[in-house]
Amino acid sequence: MTMFDDSRERAAEIRKLSIIPELISHHLSIRGDDPALSEYDAKKQEWVTLSFKELWERAQLWHKAITASGLKKGDKAAMLLPNSIDAVCFDQGTLIGGRVPVPLHIIDTAANCAYILNDSETKLLVILNRARWHAIEQAGIDLPHLKTVVFIDDEGEGISSSGVETLGLNEWLARGQESTLPFEGPTEEDLAALVYTSGTTGKPKGVMLTHKNIMSDISALLYNLAPVGGDEWLSFLPLSHTFERTTSYYIGLGMGNKVTFSRGVTRILDDLKHTRPTIMMSVPRVYEKVAAKIKERLKTKGSAAQFVFNSAVNAGYRRFERRNGLAAHNPFINTLDDLLDPFYNKTVRNQIRNSFGGRLRVAVSGGAALSTDVARTLIGLG
Structure with a gap:
């Protein structure tokens, strides 16, 4: 099979899909053991990679934890995370149950983040550490809808002064492992993201994107990018931006390609030499x-x-x-x-x-x- 034929076959697979989680799940029976996501683990000081099966299993854990946190279809869940495997698991775990991801920009101000959390009526926030949460909590904006905050790098602190429950990631995921609560999956007309503008011309404004919106964009972009099996992507633009979210993340994984998250702009030259990508968005x-x-x-x-x-x-x-x-x-x-x-x-x-x-x-x-x-x-x- 030529690269062109392979590209057309994989693109045809995607065009049969209607919702974003299927971009991952449709690989399970045909290329489930292929590498999907890679990132550098600073604690282990090594690169780690998940296959499509491993990524889907981990996303299911996040989905169950989100369900156990009481979020129903249509509820908003926000993340303030760098590009990472955890960020993808959050996104997929949120979407599997028909909830709506609200991706916050990792370098945004605490006040902007608090405004977006309130405006979007977010009920769950996954954030890197306590320090970032405390800054948001003290930004002077009430967050009446927010019920749970999950720390990736820290343990929880119980109920905060604002009445929000805080947990460490492992504790939160453990709550969902035995969850058998019912959930309703998304349709193509349901919201797949609420992406906020930077707020440079006033308060940030939430852009409502449905599964159909995004899947349509993916289908159109495949004609131009034409990825093939064996392609590898290096991702360093923030996943809070629709450009990177749609291309390196959704298209890369949807085509069954390996996506590696860079350690950041300061290490990008090293990451280019390590990853040797064939496709890159910039x-x-x-x-x-x-x-x-x-x-x-x-x-x-x-x-x-x-x-x-x-x-x-x-x-x-x-x-x-x-x-x-x-x-x-x-x-x-x-x-x-x-x-x-x-x-x-x-x-x-x-x-x-x-x-x-x-x-x-x-x-x-x-x-x-x-x-x-x-x-x-x-x-x-x-």
Whole structure:
């Protein structure tokens, strides 16, 4: 089977699905033992990976704990977590029972978080530690709907001064293990997320997205991204943003690909070398920083190196134009570009590709405009 056939078959599987949890569960009988999610465990000081079966089993534990916490279909559950296996288990565990995830931005202010929790009428919050919760609790906003707060890295403190019960993750999950409470799963018309804007033009506003909204976006994006079996994604943009949530998370896992969570922007170069991703979602500033570093290095290498670099970029961009029917070039120039291509690969392009892990074949920029100069440079080096 060719990569193209594999891509079409997996995309066809996704287009038969109607709700988000099926993006994981539909793999169980056909590729359940394949790697799904990977992250760095700072306590163990090693990378850990879950298969699709292991991820689904863990998501079921979260679902049972959420049910045991009294949340019914349509109730809101919020998370304030970095990109992680726990963040995915929260999301899937919430969605399995027809509840609505409210993803908070990990670097948002305590006041903004408190406002969103109140405005969304969130009943359950999963948060990294006590310190973040105490800051939200003291933000001066009443949270009458919030009943339970779960700490990932700390033990619970019992009932807080505001009347909210706090628990550590293991204690909370243990409560749900024996749960046999009934639940009602979602339909495609039910809410799949309540994603809040940043609030830069006033108070944050909640965007209501249904399962059908998101699954429709996924179906359309598959034509452009065209992932195949064996693709690997590196995720570092926050899952509180719909762009990363829909692509690296939902599409990556939906296609049966392995998704690795980066340790953060400061470690991204190390993570690229470790993961060697084939697909990566990013924002313009990351690519702009890469292009700026390349140009800084060129300044120290003299005019000959700069000439070869610019020639490689121009030849690569001309090839891109020809392949996409954007321009027709002189046959002599085309032949010369083809002859020099191995030289450009060896002296210029491979070095740049290796800094991204050496296997990157799809790099998407979203969220803002990418400058023409940077786009031309990166395309020419691709």
